[in-house]
Amino acid sequence: MPDRDLSKELKARLAAELTSGAPLNAPLPSLARYAMAAPAARPQGHLRGRMVTLAVAALVVLLAAAFAGPPQQRAWLVRTVGNLAGDLGAEVSTSSPSPGHSAPAASSPRGGTDDRSPSPSTPDADETPGAQESPEPRESAEPSQTPEAQVSPEAGESPQPSASPDAGGSSGDDGDHSSPTPSPSPDGGGSDDGH
Amino acid sequence: MAYKPGDHDDFDRLYRACYPRLLRILYAITGDAASAEDCVQEAFVHAFAAWPRFKPDRPPEAWIHQIAVNTAISHRRRARLRSIGEVMRRLGRPGAGRDPAEAASQSDVVKALTSLPPKVAADFVLRYVHGYNNREIAQLEGVSERTIGARLSQAREELARRLGPEWRGELPTSDTHSVVLPREPRGLGDA
Numbered sequence: 001m002p003d004r005d006l007s008k009e010l011k012a013r014l015a016a017e018l019t020s021g022a023p024l025n026a027p028l029p030s031l032a033r034y035a036m037a038a039p040a041a042r043p044q045g046h047l048r049g050r051m052v053t054l055a056v057a058a059l060v061v062l063l064a065a066a067f068a069g070p071p072q073q074r075a076w077l078v079r080t081v082g083n084l085a086g087d088l089g090a091e092v093s094t095s096s097p098s099p100g101h102s103a104p105a106a107s108s109p110r111g112g113t114d115d116r117s118p119s120p121s122t123p124d125a126d127e128t129p130g131a132q133e134s135p136e137p138r139e140s141a142e143p144s145q146t147p148e149a150q151v152s153p154e155a156g157e158s159p160q161p162s163a164s165p166d167a168g169g170s171s172g173d174d175g176d177h178s179s180p181t182p183s184p185s186p187d188g189g190g191s192d193d194g195h
Numbered sequence: 196m197a198y199k200p201g202d203h204d205d206f207d208r209l210y211r212a213c214y215p216r217l218l219r220i221l222y223a224i225t226g227d228a229a230s231a232e233d234c235v236q237e238a239f240v241h242a243f244a245a246w247p248r249f250k251p252d253r254p255p256e257a258w259i260h261q262i263a264v265n266t267a268i269s270h271r272r273r274a275r276l277r278s279i280g281e282v283m284r285r286l287g288r289p290g291a292g293r294d295p296a297e298a299a300s301q302s303d304v305v306k307a308l309t310s311l312p313p314k315v316a317a318d319f320v321l322r323y324v325h326g327y328n329n330r331e332i333a334q335l336e337g338v339s340e341r342t343i344g345a346r347l348s349q350a351r352e353e354l355a356r357r358l359g360p361e362w363r364g365e366l367p368t369s370d371t372h373s374v375v376l377p378r379e380p381r382g383l384g385d386a
Contacts, residue, residue, distance in 0.1 A: 003329065003344055003347075004348075004351060004363065004364030004365060004366055005323075005364055005365060005366070006323050006351075006362070006364050006365075007361065007364075007365060010323075010361060010362065011323050011324070013304065014304060014320075014323055014324055015324050017302045017304045017305055018219045018222055018223060018305070018320065018324060019219070021222055021228055021301070021302065021305055022218050022219060022222035022228040022231050022232070023228070024214075024215050024218060024219075027210060027211055027214035027215065029206075029207035029210045029211060032210055032236065032239055033236040033237070033239065033240050034206075034210075034236075034239045034240045034242075034243035035207075037240060037243075
């Protein structure tokens, strides 16, 4: 098949027809459709990228606070998550963080006395006849008597055993000595009940 | 000069280099200047979206050429479906026919080019308007030179049938002697 060529006149006519039919405006890239559409698409991509970056950063901070931070922050996070789960009705998730949090607190001397104050007081309450009066002095003694908490039972118990065997004047003497002191108010109550 | 995929300035350079050629090719395919410009712009929008993923294993001019021709083919297909729908809707009624202004503005050459298959028309414009040879067109479109030769021959025959025998073309002057010489013995034999 021979490769034929058009004459120069036909080529010129062909080019003139195509050029006049579709006049060529200056092909400015700034006026092209892709250039118009590009700025609208770019900021969306940037915004999306920034939002994703922020979300990932927040997640990393939360995970770092949960697993690598000090135990107080960890406890706070666990408590917060537990509260949230409790609000949603998951009671199992709320019960798991509370002993974990109370166990180290119980090992500390002050927190242990504050939290567990009713449990060691139960023998005192058993010894003392007035079980209803036992919480009242402890509430009043909580801020100041934490160091004296170990002393006050000794001071309170010493008149009571002495009062029970000695039903005579010794108890009255003890009751007279104990009554003016404000701290052994349960003893005073006990002595009143004894009397 | 090499193009860097994803680079905005390089894409602008590609646009400036290819836009005139593509506009004329697509005008020969669609037969309408507005449609041709619309298709070229649409092709560049598609190409710009895919520009960061472009693999430079082939020239970007060939890549954008293929996108543009495919866009024009889709446009022409839609236009034909639309015209068929118009015909079906106007059955039994006096049809308005084609827009007279548009028909008058189209020259016979453009009408004849529009009647060609899109890839044949594109190859015809590349060869006889933009001066590409068959090998370059074959590389641009990723087909064989033989295919390009067949398409150009088909285009010349169709244009010669519509516009006149001069569109059948003439043999190249360099090959004329080698072709004319064998005719002499034939003439002698006839004599």
